[in-house]
Amino acid sequence: MFIDLHTHSAFSLLDGVPTPEQLVARAAALGMPALALTDHDAVYGLPAFETAADQAGVKAILGAELTVVDAPGAREPVHLTVLAEDGDGYANLCQLITLGRMNAPKGEARLPWTALHAHRAGLLVLSGCRRGPVTHQILDRDQLGVRRDREPARRALAELIAVFGRRQVVVEVQRSLRRGDVPISRALAELATEVQVPVVATGNVHYLSREEAATHDTLTSIRLRQPLAKLRPAANYERFLRNTTGMLALYPDLPGAVHASAEIAARCTARLPRGLQVLPVFPTPAGMDADQYLARLCQARLPDLYRREPRAAPLLEKELGLIKTLGLANYFLVVADIVAFCKREGILCHGRGSAANSLVARLLGISAVDPIAQALVVERFLSVEHGGTPDIDLDIDAARRERVIQYVYDRWGRDHAAMACTYVTFRSASALRDAAYAFGVTEDGGRRTDDGAATVVRPPSPVEAFAARLYGLPRHLGIHNGGMVVSGRPLAEIVPIEPATMETRTVVQFDKESLEALGIVKIDLLGLRMLAAIADTVEMVRVTRGIVIDLYALDGKDPAVYDQICSAHTIGLFQVESGAQVSIIPHLQPRNFQDLIAEVSLIRPGPLQGNMVRPYINRRTGREPVIYLHPLLKPALAETYGVIVFQEQVIKVARDVAGFTPGRGELLRRALGAKDPDTALGAFRGDFLRGAEANGVSLPVAEQIWMMLKGFAGYSFSKAHAAAFAVIVYWSAWLRVHHPVEYFCGLLRHAPLGTYPAHVLEAEARRCGIKFLPFDHWQSGTA
């Protein structure tokens, strides 16, 4: 039985073709019971790999190929294949990758040999490819055969054993029909026998078939920035995944090396650490744990905001219970600490997204939305059932956001905080551009010549064909807009950290989806230019007029603000300035905060595709009656006149009609937003129809309701998110009404922002009677 312990996916970034899912599928098709993924100095692909492997019934072996410098006797960096045997091994693998990455410029890795010893526990080390520390010493100068002098290789293997221990070292042999493969692998096998360590055969897989080798060459050309014509090509197209028979055919003299892979695979039991990371322990007063301290902070604030609201205390108690059950008290305290920092520093920040569902978030100042007044559902944010981790997003004054990010780094330490990454993939334009480069033609189709002159020739069809092959493959690592991960234990034990392009930032090797899949919570610190404009407006009003504006104290009921919005002169206002928004304002005529929430929510793909906008407006203006498909829908949809506008209403409909729990309702809502909703919804349809029937809803009506829910598939706002945005809409409108000069000044200072360019904002300001004067040194304080 052969199990490949050395494979590269597309997450080796331009040095591998298959996605982790494709690798697993191929391994399953070949009857391989396990498979290792060993991308270059990275674990980017491991979450997808493990998930796909679990689904396919293939055991996932976690590993990486490390680039090690200063190996004894080696002048060049060497490659080591490292597999995690257990949880400690995975943690050490992450630490080693982190050390290697942090020791090199972005995109590279140089792990010092001396660092291996401290992080060797739980790791199984294979001696690597031709660039491995042992093989490297056994190769002759031209890499076509073996040296007569085996002593350097013997010493290199002894060094490896000295670091990791004899039990943890395996001599790796590879045969892919390259010249010298047979004598090299025989020499390595002899050496392994002599030193009494096992020998194992691996495939060093970079693609799934010979046909894909061309794609790999193209990726290599892009990686090395050398056109294919100038590239030193790989020897052949044989580095694909083979089954046991295929491998045995290559190793007629070393069948034991092929079968040894199964024994080694059996030793590797490491799994990715799933579940909430150990969050930083927030410093609490003596005698109080985080839960108690959180409760105290909330209860202290409760009377100020909800003195006359009897529903507040029970809701708070319920939320605190949920938070305790989920172990999220420290998470809330960490976010509240960031918000407190922003307030201390005068940086405008505002919670968005589902956090606005939470009363605790409101009490801690994270959100400005009142969840009780807006009848928001906390299960949309926190639920024991759906198991997903909460995701608190903070909109921050874009001009000052970096200070907040650096505060988080400083507050918890760079070992404990980092930003999420993104995998920048080939899109249509970049794939075509890079494929054209590889083939030596310019993007506009001309053939590239040595002196850069170009002629006008259509790109040969391979360029387009290869651009299509590249599409969707990860190209390089990017940085998430603002997602930060903080951890109590060193983050590098959970996920490797590497430098970002900005010197002051570091990123973890998992993107948003991977973090979510593993249950690692992140905090999104998002830069919002409108908040920067608003903050500048408030400051200008304070300086020029001596008026201090407390935005949080605005009650959302100023008629002048709604008059302004209803006039449809909304250029420069947050979220309601686009043509589509302006077109519904005359019909909707928003007169209160609820109307603003609806206004913000209606022009979204979900309501638009579900054909909800026109019925909503007609029913609200009395042009058509408010009807419900079934009376059970009334509690959920009464506030939106019988149509679905908000994400939460899906949960409520599922609960009222089919008896879904809030957690299961949340899962249904997520399925509606899935990339392939038909497949994702399949698991819910039967339950929904059965639940509806049990609640006395006839099958045809239940089907109609189900179709209504399906029609809502597509991007939409949660009411909490819309409410959070509506707050900023109100702030911007209020400032435009009461301090238009300073407001337009603030907008122009941070342009471009919103829908319109600066000259449109200027024209709108002139239309409002604002004069534009030449620059004045004295007034501007620059003289």
Place this chain on the structure above:
Amino acid sequence: MLPTLRVAHVELPDLVLQVELPHANGDALLVASALEPGQVLTCCAQARAVGITPGTSLYAARQHLPEAKVITADEATYHAIHASVQIALQTFTHGVETLRLGAWAVDLNGLPARDADLAEGLWRAAQAASQLDVRVGVAAGKFAAEQAALSAARSAVVAPGEEAALLAPLPLSTLPHLPGEVLRRLQLFDLHTLGDLAGLRRLAVLRQFGAEFASLHDLAQGRDPRPVQADAPPLRVARSLLLGSVDDRGQLLLAVQRVARQIGQHLNAKGYHAEALQLTLTLDDGQRVEIGGALKPPTSDPTRLMRQAAQWLGRLAVPAPVVSVVLNAYPLRSWHLGFYQRALRSSEAQARDDKARRLQTTLDTLARRFGDAAVRVATLLGPPVPLPIDVHFTREGQPARYRLGSQLKPILSVLETWREERNWWHQPVRRDYFRLQLADGSQTTIYQDRLSEKWFLARAWPR
């Protein structure tokens, strides 16, 4: 007793005229000097017949031959032809001395071939490189060889000891650098040919004309001990690039690769190999950092030079921004040694003498030490052309023997197999290689082209 010399003289007679005459369209031709304006550099036979000679003023020449076509000399073309012929000659030996434009002396000592073969080979190489009329003479000295060449229609070989006979009828003015006064006095003595001069006793000549005339007397007697002084490559070639205070490694790498490529291209054009490289970076604080080392084997391959320079740059600690990059290649040597000699030697019937065996051993040692690929790089011709063969198999499908022309080579065993596939985007190469142990004790490599299904002998090196 002086050692016996064997020297070839290669001449492109009237190189300038050969180049320019086709442009005269049958008219009389005057070639005006580009370096000395107003003077005739050379002219056709018709012009010479009316008394025009090189050095005549152009004005006077036009007075004598007003219908002649005047063309300004194209020095660059003449020198390019000269350089290409010189490179061709250097494929035989590095002992090539430039005598003047279009004339060389070639040291044939030690070349394992017959003089006639060498003369013919040199003629072919020079003719192929220049596409002009070429004369070659081989004799036991430069002077005799030159005269043999000038008197030959194509090539001529003067047998050892026959030099004096060749030279005897030639006029005294043939002697190089013969002072006019000496010539006048010789003619007063009724001495008109080299044979006349050679017949005088040496002592009498010394007494009459002085010791400095002794060497001319030797020449007339066919004795010419002057060695061929090979054109030596320069001691080093340097290329530099000024940078505007660069601290980005990527930009630095590009700069270093650029100068390495330039050096490689220059060496290739000149026909030299670098034996060592030195990279020097000047930092903006005036400090200089250096790294370098030997190139084994020596090379002029720009790709290899770029890779080597990049590797050294990678090892170099650069503490401050760099303002200039200098790459030195040295010491240099001609790279034309080897392959032709092996080819010439193999053409000899008696190739298995001791000297040839020693050469073979040396070459094989080099191949083992540096690899076949390295030896190929170190030769002029690049990889040899594969030879088609017929392969016969055992029942098990293993190669049993192959036929190359009339030779049948039994195969003892297959030592190694491998597959090479590349160039899918342009001219695909898909081959299965077999390294074989032959029954005669030697090893060889054959391959099957998987696209044409045909078999080839991968190595066609002379053995």
